[in-house]
Amino acid sequence: MTELDGIIAGGGLVGLTLALALHRKGIKARVYESVKEIKPLGVGINLLPHSIQNLAKLGLLEEIEKVAIKTSSLTYYAEDGKLIWREPRGLEAGYDVPQFSIHRGDFHMILLNAARERLGAENILTGHHFSSFEQDDTGVTAHFTDRDTGEGRATVRGDFLVGADGINSSLRKIFYPHEGPPHYSGQMLWRGVTEMEPYLDGRSMFMAGHNDLKLVAYPIRAESAKRGKSYINWIAERRIPSDLAERQADWNETGLLDEFKPYFKDWDLGWLDINRLYDNALSIHKFPMVDRDPLPKWSFGRVTLMGDAAHAMYPNGSNGVSQGVLDAMTVADILENADNIETALNDYDDARREVTARISLANRQTGPELVMQMVKDQCPGTCGETHTCIPQEVLEEVATAYKKLAGFDKQTLKMTA
Numbered sequence: 147m148t149e150l151d152g153i154i155a156g157g158g159l160v161g162l163t164l165a166l167a168l169h170r171k172g173i174k175a176r177v178y179e180s181v182k183e184i185k186p187l188g189v190g191i192n193l194l195p196h197s198i199q200n201l202a203k204l205g206l207l208e209e210i211e212k213v214a215i216k217t218s219s220l221t222y223y224a225e226d227g228k229l230i231w232r233e234p235r236g237l238e239a240g241y242d243v244p245q246f247s248i249h250r251g252d253f254h255m256i257l258l259n260a261a262r263e264r265l266g267a268e269n270i271l272t273g274h275h276f277s278s279f280e281q282d283d284t285g286v287t288a289h290f291t292d293r294d295t296g297e298g299r300a301t302v303r304g305d306f307l308v309g310a311d312g313i314n315s316s317l318r319k320i321f322y323p324h325e326g327p328p329h330y331s332g333q334m335l336w337r338g339v340t341e342m343e344p345y346l347d348g349r350s351m352f353m354a355g356h357n358d359l360k361l362v363a364y365p366i367r368a369e370s371a372k373r374g375k376s377y378i379n380w381i382a383e384r385r386i387p388s389d390l391a392e393r394q395a396d397w398n399e400t401g402l403l404d405e406f407k408p409y410f411k412d413w414d415l416g417w418l419d420i421n422r423l424y425d426n427a428l429s430i431h432k433f434p435m436v437d438r439d440p441l442p443k444w445s446f447g448r449v450t451l452m453g454d455a456a457h458a459m460y461p462n463g464s465n466g467v468s469q470g471v472l473d474a475m476t477v478a479d480i481l482e483n484a485d486n487i488e489t490a491l492n493d494y495d496d497a498r499r500e501v502t503a504r505i506s507l508a509n510r511q512t513g514p515e516l517v518m519q520m521v522k523d524q525c526p527g528t529c530g531e532t533h534t535c536i537p538q539e540v541l542e543e544v545a546t547a548y549k550k551l552a553g554f555d556k557q558t559l560k561m562t563a
Contacts, residue, residue, distance in 0.1 A: 150174065150481065153288050153304035155276035155317055157184060159250070160453030160470035161310035162257035162270075166204045167478035169264050176302065177261065178274035180293045180311070184258055186251025189337045189431065190366040190379025192217070192351070193246040193253070195236060196554040197468035199562070200475045202243060209256045214248035215349055215365045223354040224521050227415045229532045231517050231541040235351070241556060247351060247364045247379070249339075253467075274299050276316050279307055279449060286448045306487050307449045308477070310470075313438065315455035321446060328436035331460060331510070335435050336382045336401040338427035339366070344376035345418045351464075353515055356522035358385040359409055360515075361420065380423055381461075382406045383435070401432030435460055437510070440503030445491040452477070457502040463513035465505060465552050472553065473498055505552055514548040517541050 150173045154161045157179025168175045193201065193210070201207060218238050222230040236245030262270050275293035279286055286307045290300045309317030313328055346352075348371060351364035360383040367377035384406050407424050438458045444451040453470035477494040484490035512519060517536070525535040549555040 150305045150487070152176070152481075153286065153302055153307045154178065154310055155288065155307065156180075156310035156312060156315075156453075156455070157258070157270060157272065158310065158312060158453070159254060159257060159467055160474060161308075162254075162261045163201075163204070163471050164308060164310060164452060164474035164477070165261050165265055165270075166206075166257065167474045168481070169261075170204060171478050171482040173478065173481055174269075175265065176269045176304070177265075177271065178276060178288075178290050178300070178302075179270070179272045180275040182273040184254065184272060186249070186255050188250030188254070189339055189429075190247055190364060191250045191253065191467050192364070192464035193248060193471075194465060194468045194552070194554045195241045195243050195245055195559055196552070196562075197471040198243040198246060199559055200471055203475070204260070206256060206260060207243075209260075210246055210248065210253070211244075211368075213252045213256075213368055214246040215368060215371065217245040217247050217351050217364065218347055218349040219351070221346075221350060221352045222515070222517050223352060223415065224518065224525070224533055225355045225359065225413055227354070227413070228529060230521050230536075231538075231545070233542075233545055239556075241559065247366045249366045249377075249379070252367070271300075276309070276311055278320070279317075281307075281448050305448065306481075306491065308452050309450070309455045310452045311455050313436065313454045313458040315451065317449070318441075318451055318455050321443075321451075322441065325438070328438055328458065331435040331437070332385050332387050333383050333435040334386045334406075334432065335461075336384075336406045336430055336432050337380070338382075338401070338424070338430040339377060339379050340423050340427045341370055341375050341377050342422060342426060344371070344374075345378075348376055353518065354413070354415060355383075355518060357512060357519045359383070360518070361410065361413075363418075363423070378423065380427075382410070382424070384409055399432045401430040403430070405432065437506060440506055441499070443495065444499055445488075445495040448487050448491065450477070450491045450494060456499070457506055459502070459506040460509040460513075462509040462515050463505070463548055463552060465509070465513075468554070469502055469505065469552070473502075501551075501553070508548065508551055514545050517544055520544075 152175040154177045165175045221232040274290035279288045363380040365376040366379045370377035452473045
């Protein structure tokens with residue numbers, strides 16, 4: 147096949163990862179992002195070992211290590227502060243690569259800088275909102291507009307088009323015009339970051355509570371750790387049944403303490419002052435936990451979907467970004483030796499669609515966080531400092547099953563290294 151030239155709609159984490167993955171394979175790509183300036187926005191995300199294994203192939207591990215925290219463990223607690231389950235993570239669990247907790251904006255800038263350096267800044271275009279496309283036997287023509295004014299910005303031609311334009315993907319809407327807004331879980335999330343003294347070993351991720359009221363926290367910045375502090379990303383989650391408009395899938399709405407803090411007033415974890423965590427937040431964003439139903443098809447001729455545009459999922463399992471990284475690496479691997487683009491994109495569809503659908507549906511059942519609800523439902527109130535109401539082998543089975551489903555159990559990673 148002659149040298150390929152791809153069009154990527156979306157300059158977020160997945161779109162930029164795809165651009166780097168294609169470049170590694172000698173495939174040209176141009177990235178078109180809606181916003182006029184890409185800024186380091188957001189809060190914390192987790193990069194699980196299967197994504198790190200692939201990001202290392204892209205030569206990004208050193209830059210990630212400079213700014214992120216190597217996660218040492220994941221621990222589940224009940225709302226009374228009693229331990230449910232603890233497991234080592236990353237290097238401490240015997241993986242060949244770390245698990246990282248990182249500020250989303252820091253990771254975004256790492257990807258953006260690498261893409262501009264390797265592809266050339268002229269191939270990372272901002273202020274270009276994808277609006278429509280046409281395709282024929284020889285290629286794809288994509289149209290981009292100014293999102294604010296609706297005026298045309300560019301019409302470009304390429305061999306294939308990938309929509310990595312998020313949960314409210316314009317490309318997905320073309321394929322599935324009657325899908326409607328994202329699916330609301332009934333859970334509202336308030337996400338914040340607070341710099342304070344470290345808790346536990348300074349590298350631990352924990353989850354506490356149950357399905358109706360939950361706190362998740364993990365440190366995300368190495369710079370704070372070097373100063374003896376911890377830059378803690380936290381998520382307060384509360385069930386609020388509601389009908390939500392499509393616009394509320396945006397995570398950038400400002401959140402207020404009074405909307406969630408009073409519900410945690412009786413909590414006492416002992417080793418973490420929750421009131422200080424909430425009261426000293428540098429910022430709080432409020433957004434609903436939403437996803438989309440699995441699709442019957444992603445690829446249509448020379449055009450396909452990727453990341454949240456293809457499989458937006460609940461954050462249970464901390465796995466969404468990692469699955470987008472796997473999408474990008476998979477399609478680049480397949481396209482490298484493809485004789486036919488349409489066949490290659492269908493092969494990518496076959497490789498990734500069903501597995502991400504299973505993960506999305508598992509996340510709707512709270513994924514590995516199921517162990518907290520199991521204790522809530524089954525504990526007779528007679529446990530000591532550690533919950534013993536659920537046998538440890540049952541808890542381990544839940545954790546291991548999710549790792550296998552998501553593709554980051556050690557055996558799977560050794561096979562794909």
